[in-house]
Amino acid sequence: MREIVHLQAGQCGNQIGAKFWEVISDEHGIDPTGTYHGDSDLQLERINVYYNEASGGKYVPRAVLVDLEPGTMDSVRSGPFGQIFRPDNFVFGQSGAGNNWAKGFAPLTSRGSQQYRSLTVPELTQQMFDSKNMMAACDPRHGRYLTVAAIFRGRMSMKEVDEQMLNVQNKNSSYFVEWIPNNVKTAVCDIPPRGLKMAATFIGNSTAIQELFKRISEQFTAMFRRKAFLHWYTGEGMDEMEFTEAESNMNDLVSEYQQYQDATAEEEGEFEEEGEEDLA
Structure with a gap:
């Protein structure tokens, strides 16, 4: 089975990483002590991709946390899932850079609208390709996609996902290079992120960058x-x-x-x- 070593660096990387482990632990049924309390065999099926099983049935993230100063590490350790990490996987110095940072957040659907707005596969697909939802400050309509990967999460029809992605390609063929065949990869995971019924992640290699x-x-x-x-x-x-x-x-x-x-x-x-x- 494939194993992933998760590396998070810097203040931004560790803050995002801490939330990542909080979310993925919840999805796999792992509590803050590393103990499994899930209710589905699916949660354990691929758990070794991100976790090592230690003695006593505890699951430990296969993660290395790096920063130039200890402040962020202390915040992670005192956070909700701070005790789940191996102590010797924290690597830090004593003085930070202070002036190099980056942070991005762009929800596809506002939390307030979820009460009356039903999210569908067509809408997710449309919003994925919307330039307003891109984390990079460039407009993909000013270039062409070389390759695209779209990961959908939640209970949905794979057939509908494929149809919607194909529909986007057919309607916007000029925005995809024709000399790379089969350059759109689609995947579906049945388990949605915590707090959502369905979600999608889009990664595109566009010349607009x-x-x-x-x-x-x-x-x-x-x-x-x-x-x-x-x-x-x-x-x-x-x-x-x-x-x-x-x-x-x-x-x-x-x-x-x-x-x-x-x-x-x-x-x-x-x-x-x-x-x-x-x-x-």
């Missing part, structure tokens, strides 16, 4: 021109050329995404033939 990279590059260039904050990095042993190289790599990434966005099935075939000739 270059919008975000361009903004980062412009902001970086403006700061790097003034050498803003540069001394913090050179003081730790980094070289100024590393920043110039990173900027070049970012620009190359933008160009590559644009190339994929403009490519057609015929051009992709030519690329493959050229690659085969080079190998020969």
Whole structure:
């Protein structure tokens, strides 16, 4: 059976990770002490993916928690499921970065509307592809999807899910590259997240992400021109050329995404033939 080692780092990563373990433990019927109190064999069927079974029938998360300072670790330990982790899986230093952080939250349906609004597979599918619900600040309508993965959770028909996903692809075919066949992966898990009847997670590799990279590059260039904050990095042993190289790599990434966005099935075939000739 596949085993996953869960790694959570930094203040944001550990705060999200703590909630993740709280939710997944509830789904598997694991209480804060690591004891199973579930009511379904399904809860134990894949429990070894994320948990190790220790002595006394206790289940311990296969997790490593990392941060530069101990404050977040103390918060996790004092939280609802803080005692479920192995103590030696906490790895932390004594001084934090303080000025590098990120956090995102975007509910598909507001909690207040759930009382009178019935969530359906078509609505979930529609909202998944809505740019307002994307965690990355870019509009997928400005690019094309290379690959897509959609994970639905809750009791629903696999047939209906497949039909809705196919319907989206057919109606919006120009937003999907044609030279990658079968580039949409769909999965359904019968067990919904805690507090919800159904939910969906969407991961898409879209060429529109270059919008975000361009903004980062412009902001970086403006700061790097003034050498803003540069001394913090050179003081730790980094070289100024590393920043110039990173900027070049970012620009190359933008160009590559644009190339994929403009490519057609015929051009992709030519690329493959050229690659085969080079190998020969």
